[in-house]
Amino acid sequence: MKRLIKVERRQLERFPQNLEVKLRLLPHLGSEDVADSETIPARIQNISQGGVCLITPTPIEKSALVRAEIPVGDQHPSFATLMRVCWTEKQDQIPPTYISGLEALL
DSSP states (O other), X not given: OOOXXXXXXXXXXXXXXXXXXXXXXXXXXXXXXXXXXXXXXXXXXXXXXXXXXXXXXXXXXXXXXXXXXXXXXTTOOEEEEEEEEEEEEEESOSSOEEEEEEEEOO
């Protein structure tokens, strides 16, 4: 029997979080449809210096660019940053949820 060895690809330490975040999908480059972009509610599962891992009710397309509004502190101020979706996987839950890794670009 072959033994599967899971290789850790993370390079930066992760910090568990439970933060609600708003994601706004940005239009693809060259797209003529630049009207209102879709907003997706999400919850940050963990955060690192390089990005976030989050849970969404719908899948997010790999390589999509998003504007993420991440809350800071108890008074609900937030900061906005540009992020790229690195991967998305469906979770076995009811209702279905999706887990995604996003890389901070700014």
